Amino acid sequence: MSDGSTSEALVANLRTLLAELAPGDRVPSSRELINRYRVGPATVSRAIATLAAEGAVVTRPGSGTFVAARPTGPGSGAPDTSWQAVALAGRDVDAAAEPSAPLPGGGISMAGGYLHASLQPVRALGAALARAARRPDAWHRAPVEGLAPLRAIFARQAGGAVSAEDVLVTGGGQGALSMLFRAIVAPGGPVLMESPTYPGALAAARAAGLRPLPVPMDEAGIRPDLLADAFAMTGARLLYCQPTFHNPTGAVLAPERREQVVEVARAAGAFLVEDDFARFLGHGQAVPRPLVADDRDGTVIHLTSLTKPASPSLRIGAVIARGPVTRRLRAMRYVDDFFTARPLQEAAIELVSGPAWDRHLRALSASLRERAAALADALARQVPDWRRTRHPAGGLHLWIHLPPGQHDAAVADAARAHGVAVDRGSRFFPAEPPPTCLRLNFAAAADLAELAEGARRLSVAVGEAMS
Template identity: 75%
Template structure:
């Protein structure tokens, strides 16, 4: 009998024996196996190695060979991953791991919602609001470029950086721009680059849940700073810096998510001045710059910043498509060097074809036409949703009718609870966002965020409110 056939025969015998033994049981020694089966030491060694490769046994030098923990139960179709609880012991759970797990907690309902569900929970445009034809044409033109598949620079393509610099303001240079793969990854990079673990980071209350998840994943402690009808309050911000010693502020000055507030000009200057006086960075999340409802949008905070206090974050995913994963960071000074270094560690560069497509899209008249059409459509949808609420749920009054963005922010009348309403809405075929996840600490009241951009059309918005009213009354 050849060595190969002897090994195969012994593997088969031992595999059957292992199947009948409990996890952790010790197999006979190599000497015993040689004597019992009349094979050589090489055959035994190869057989044990084969079983170890299959995950059936583990070898411990000096102790012997033992039956491994079984990864699946005999006769079960589902894998048994309970062993991972031990392997992951001592490692803290990722703060974003349950992002969206609460009722009404996710922005992406497409994969889990039953057929017929109307989404008021989305953070992106419905496909019929996206510039699908312009995107397709831009991607086709980009793919025809002879260098389309070459490696892109770590900082991004020069033409794209120039376009994004112009959008950020006259004081921003292309070399101040770092192209990123969308906004969420850039936000995660910023938190890790700027603040040390266990440091406080000041945030508006309420604020974007993705920012809270990213901050906590970076080991930071979000500290709430209340807002009023005009947004972040400079006096309370100064107090928060003084009390916490924070060196980082995250805020959304334009069409704040979820409330829709826009910081007025005087407060915009004060907020930057307060951060500068504290020796702190200010992360300006400008996700909604292209989502105005036809009215002029204030210039970004970074446009008037000269000493690197403001780090500006923008993205094309909101006004274009969730799959156009192109964003940008604008930063000056040593922090930009740190961000470039992190880019090389995280992902090297953003895919060149996607960057080339973004250049093509932003360089054509079709982009400006899309933004004008989008602004009109969003304004109309906002009015339709507000009107439907006033008719069918008059006690659900929006905190404000926003002049831009994708959402209405509602304070629910007592004794309604946001989680219970979100559950009832889901049963009625409507996806909404419960308000509790937007607060870094205990929410002062029950709120809902209702989006008007993810539904297919205005009729769906009216129908969604009708379903909500019937669900709550029931």
């Protein structure tokens, strides 16, 4: 578990403890908290600092930490915010896309879509940020399109005829996805998506007032024949898909289908948003060219990011588009956030331009391959009736089909009770009733031993869920 999530879990535990104490009572010492919750001194210090900033505790050097006096008098009770239910009516946001609460100390995460801190290039990131901060123009305003060297880097990664002028630097992939949906489809309009698909895309579409509609996929990716039917039936002007290391299934769109899918979208007069989030998460095999590299007329809008292979806090991504839609996207940047923070852009340039980045990607590829195999083997031993449709050649996840009688919510809840976080498969489907599935992240745990222990706990949790 990351330091941040451990600290958040400790804060939650301490809030429960404070509720049982009276104002002026002494909070257990740092040593007692370390022993009780099995955390490090730095975690305790961060948690106490958070509670002090909230006014929940008072620290007295040399004496300890004490429960702060609670507010009294008129207005000190719980505020009445019930009026907001009326004011917010009709603008629901999909809460299913929100990350689950952090596990307490000793928990094992197989949820989410990020690397464990041990897999992140922390030293290279720190060095890149330090070098970027020393540049004399590091804090100048950045161009709305992004810094020219970074745009050139993303253009080279895409390949083909893509140029730096086609690139718009964004603050990560999720915000860019939200911008794309709002820019292309009017509220109430349909957007086609693979089924299953990324929950963040579902949430972004619904928040924009759009209607996500499913297009079935198989082992070779989205089905072009059913995609053509979906365009014809719905009149949709946008397809969102993940052709390479699809989240959650790990599928790679088959070579013979790649041009077909683009041609179907082109014939429908529609855009195809290619979410290429996992380009740097391959497990050692060759990664197919992006669809945008062979696009002739602006049908494909390419979305990529450095966040997944680097760090959740390196919120740097890019949208590659051609034609009038680029002017609309540029205009929307002025509405949303003007530009992406220049220091982060400078740090990204420093990071990916040096030899440490290539070394990191090679090491990451080997680690992901090893972890995927280790978790698959552990699950085969511990829960042999769980089925995988494929062994992924890239990405961060295993997509698991549960046997009859096991339900994703019950298994996920039982797993959490045993200190393991997993993602329910029902979150990944746009519309139709989903099969019973789980998504397991083999890159979120600390090491191979945690993955093996997580699989053992899942076996116990399944036994309890079925009893």
